[in-house]
Amino acid sequence: MDRILNLVFTTDFISSVIRVTTPILFATMAVLMSERAGVVNISVEGAMLISSLMGVVGSAYTGSAWIGLLIAVLSGIVYSWILAVFHLRLNTNIVLTGIALNLLASGLTVFILFLLTGDKGVSTALPSKVLPNVSIPLIKNIPILGNIISGQNFLTYIAILSVFVIHIFLKRTRLGTYIRAAGEAPEAVETAGKSVKSIRQKALIISGALAGCGGAFMSMAYLSMFTKDMIAGRGFIALAAEAMGKGNPILSFVVSLLFGFADALSNNMQLLSIPSEITRIVPYLVTIFALAIYSGRDLTKKKNPI
């Protein structure tokens, strides 16, 4: 236990919490955007997976990490848009379509990877690029804090920035207000003369872009390659984080930090020669417990139904 505590209270550890929170945070914001518009988007997982591969492929073939990122974001958007077309235009069930898209992503990425490299597991054969870390002048010189805040990956800052941008976007802009209204009372939006479908479609496109960033972070920052099924449930953890954050961007951010903490803990526990089979379940256990506590609290509230 002591060893764990020693491990937790180091700047390296805290800095790694922020690092591993990044993809969860992107996923959470992606879920949040669509959820607020009234679409349960479980295919964020799949969108991230596709983007993580496309980022690697894009950067490898163009030689530019930035173009790789752009391609990743576009792939996320396309994937989300497919969900929009199926659910909003063809009226398919949202959850089943989401599951199908997740399964498709899992198979499709391996297939593309195999076509390009002949390998079914990792993309080491592709000379892909990574996105840069950014050291922030002045802040980097502050003791302790400097080590934590400065020197993170470019996308980490974007992720944190996105929380506040989304917060303001939902609150103060027109589309943001429509998105909230479409999630809460679609008939009200429809009778006010706005198309709920087109609002949801826009929300899904934003959601896809965020998932794209999350995917790019996984393969171009967290690791420097694509590996099979590398999203490892982060898209689903995000569903939990969003629900526990009650759809509020800031609160959801805090909850994703909790899950990031669990993730970082599990990574670092491996250094303490605890078998990785055990440490790897930590983030998922934390998710389940957190959800149980959360909904337990919800139940006591619901003792008085309606």
Add this chain to the structure above:
Amino acid sequence: MPDLIQMKEISKIYGNGIYANRHVSFSVREGEIHALVGENGAGKSTLMKVLYGLEKPDSGEILINEKPVTFSSPQDAMKMGIGMVHQHFMLVGSLTVTENVVLGYEPMSGIFIDHNKARQKVMQLSESFNLKIDPDIRTSDLAVGLKQKVEILKALYRGAKILILDEPTAVLTPQETEELFTQLKSLKKQGFTVIFISHKLKEVKAISDRISVMRRGEMIATVNTQDVSEHDISEMMVGSNITGKIEKEKANPKESYLEIKNLVWHDNNKKAVVNGISLTVRSGEIVGIAGVEGNGQDELIELITGLKAPDSGEIILLGKSTNGKKIRQRRKMGMAYIPSDRMTLGIAREMSIENNIISTKLDDKSIYNTIFLSRQKIKSLSKKLISDFNIKCRSERTEIGMLSGGNIQKVVVAREFSSNSKIIIAEQPTRGIDVGAAEFIHKKLIELRDNGCAVLLVSADLDELKKLSDSIVVLYNGKITAYIDDVSDVSDSDLGNYMLGVKKQSDEEIGRAYNA
């Protein structure tokens, strides 16, 4: 003067084959209040949705100021100055009054919504039309009457000159209704045109200039209000004679079936919403509960039916305590319940009429062949109830959500009345129901009473309460403020004063609700 709106030969067939409007012609003059009446499912809401661009007609045309128009969305209708307040409110609860009013037409400054300007506009509007309301409050925190004001403001903000109100008074208290009428009359003075759907003929008679009557998808007639009596209107609506009066013998109450002792229930904010209520309902009597919405009547009913558990006090059904008893057990003990919120509590929307009817009868052997449900028996039971209660539908297997509001209510009532229960809890049993069906339900309630049932009736409609109840209990702020044992003797203004908490009876008088 030419008509402002002319709808010519409008036909509308819904996707499920229901012929909701058959060659309906309807016209409205500028500056009039035009009432649209008709039985449940007659096609009133459909016709108005066509006019508002929410439904596309299959044939027919619409002329506004003699120019043909086609609406493919409500936005098109709004551009022509048509605004609609729907039967079910269309507000976003977490948004403020201001945000709801401007929704879709927000004033902007740069990429952000200019909230100050929006607020100002709403304030101006609410002042100039005398629709007073706090612009910063969330609409989920508003009482029904105020929500309706927001809806009207919403339409006015969008530049509506023609207001369509679909059953605006169904959920209002008498006071709120009166206020609404004053506002509608002042709108009329300012040159607005109002189309008003209602089942309450008294109101129709009081406020409208002309009345159009629909029956089974067709337009029967349009008449000047002053030329007809309530009685004439109802005859046109159903094509038969309806008296509106109810023959009722004096009650002959026997032993107590439902006994409520000192019931207390607190909400999440620790407020005592039900605050020490005691009352008795005996076999062979109808006890009415009056009160302005939100004074504890909903919660009282939820406590009795088992949707909520009391913090203290007791409820006794047929001599047995209900403490810890679940809803199903209470039903088995002999309780039937017609909920006011039929959409969430009364039915399973996506299931057939048949399945909704048997949903509370699954313990009943008479619908089984040994161990399996008998299709034949269910079908004949459903068919019987459909014809007994005159439910308008294509077949017993129609999805219930497809029915009009009133017909859904009839299914619920049919199911509950056919359960042989001894205690009937009827909450707004005729809300949104046409006069013919309402009279039928009223007669049934009295028949059940005469057969020895105990009936507890909650209604926002004072006429209904006075017509049916043998005694009335008035609730205010979670407490009983009056017990009226002689219903024929009480005036509306007295009732109103008790309901608003202006007057209160002595504790002894109130005690009679339990002891009498």
